[in-house]
Amino acid sequence: MDAREFMSLSTKAEFFLAALTKYAWPYAFSTFVHFLYAMRLTRLHADSEMPVSPQFIALFFLLCFVGIAATRRVIIYNIRLKMDLTERSVELGAVSSLLLVCYDAVLELDESLTLTEDSHDSRRLSSMLLHSGSRVSLPGMADRSFLDCFDPEDQDRIKAHFAKSSDDAPVMALNADMLDADQNRVKVEVFHAQFRNLYNERRFLIGVREIQDVEQVAPLLEEGPLVTRDENLVVVFEVHTFDILFFSQGMNQFCSELGINRPRSILDLSSDQSRYSFCNRLQEVVDCGDQAQPAQLSFNLLAHGEVSTSLSVEHDELLDCLVASIEIHLPREAPESPLTEANLQRFGASDGFRGLTSQQRTVTSRSRRSRSRSSRSRTSSRRARHSRSAGTPRLLQL
Known part of the structure; x- marks a missing residue:
């Protein structure tokens, strides 16, 4: 070889x-x-x-x-x-199975907030919004604007929120109202994370979760309770989800005096009239991140009245997330409530009021009966005197 x-x-x-x-x-x-x-x-x-x-x-x-x-x-x-x-x-x-457990629908949007063809979970979004298969099918959801599913009042706010998000921003929560097939409002929480695909195109991964009120909240009083405090009420909540983490003792006492259960979300503290403005203001403060000075907010607290608050955002090392503490300043003088039967029933004094009412009715009926008896006695006495005066001449004539 x-x-x-x-x-x-x-x-x-x-x-x-x-x-x-x-x-x-x-x-x-x-x-x-x-x-x-x-x-x-x-x-x-x-x-x-x-x-x-x-x-x-x-x-x-x-x-x-x-x-x-x-x-x-x-x-x-x-x-x-x-x-x-x-x-x-x-x-x-x-991860997809875990996301579908946490959210009602998981979608992928492009930079213009349009559903992409990779959004295979858009059928869940159609089911959540009560869209029939004939009206909005899976192929029909692709290339459709995600903003069309929301209330027109929230579309500009959502678009501005997505435009301000950066690549290194954490996962943020956004509360808004979606519209179903019958144009009914569906309160949802929208979580989004930004990423880049293989073609270096900007994409958004969206998680949509419907907000359902599990606890039955007691009806609010027409007038505020007789509460006088000099201390401030403190509430701590998570920035990403708006879930309440801590209630001060004064806040728990305030809710118990109102006759309501403890709210789960910070947005539940505001009334229906000030909910949108309070949500927008909260979102603006949260987007600004950590601030040297607390932000000043004002909203209608549980239909009790307009209150002023101080909001500060900071990073919690134990929870490894952004938390916000809101300090509510209540007025020192309590509002005066009229003494009505409805208010006494709400404060648990309905039995006393009913007893007082029944006693008053009894006295009134007795006075009426006494007046009727006295009137009948006076009538009978007049008739007797008239008969005696009329009978005397008859005897003389006889």
Whole structure:
């Protein structure tokens, strides 16, 4: 066997070792051994008719080593890429299942807030908004503006909120009203995270969750309760979800005097008339982030009246999230409520009022009966006097 035959056989062996071995050192060691043996064969056949120069052998093995190393790298890269793709597919399925448990619908929007073709969960959005399959189907939801699903009063606010979000911004919550097929309002929480796809295009991952009031809230009083306090009421809530984390003792007492359960969301503290303005103001303060001075807010607190508040946003290291503390300043003088039967019933004094009312009715009826009896007695006495005065002449005539 001369050097040429050995080099052809060694090249096949090197390809075989490079493709099957896990580490690179067996392939490098075999290449070095084959190079030494080829140089030995060249020296043994130096007197042949067509000798092979050592420079050619060195160049040949160098090119083979570089080519096989590049081929090995491509093979390993493809294998790792397939394994990583399989792992990410499994993780995507698990995360998608978890998201669908937390949210009613998970969607993907482009930079213009239009549903993309990758939004396979748009059928859940159609079901949530009571859209029939004939009106809005899965293909019909694609290339449709996400803002069309919301109340026209909230569309500008939502568009401005998405426009101000940055790539490194955390997941933010947005409260708004969606419109179903019958143009009824559906209160939802919208969570969004921004990312970039393979084409470096801006995308939004949207999670939509319907707000459902589980607890039955007691009816509010027409007039505020007789509450006089000098202390301020403090409420701490999470910025991303608007969920209340802490109630001060004075706030718990205030809710109990109103006869309502503890609210779950910070937006439930405002009345229906001031809910939108309070939500917009909260969103503006939250978007500004940490501030040196607390922000001043005013809203109608649980239909009790207009109150002034101080709002400060900070990062909680224990919870690892942004929290906001709102300090409510109540007026020191309590509003006066008229003494009516409805107010006494709300304060638990209905029995006393009914007793007083029944006693008053009894006295009134007795006075009426006494007046009727006195009137009848006066009538009978007048008749008697008239009969006596009329009877005297009759006796004289007899």
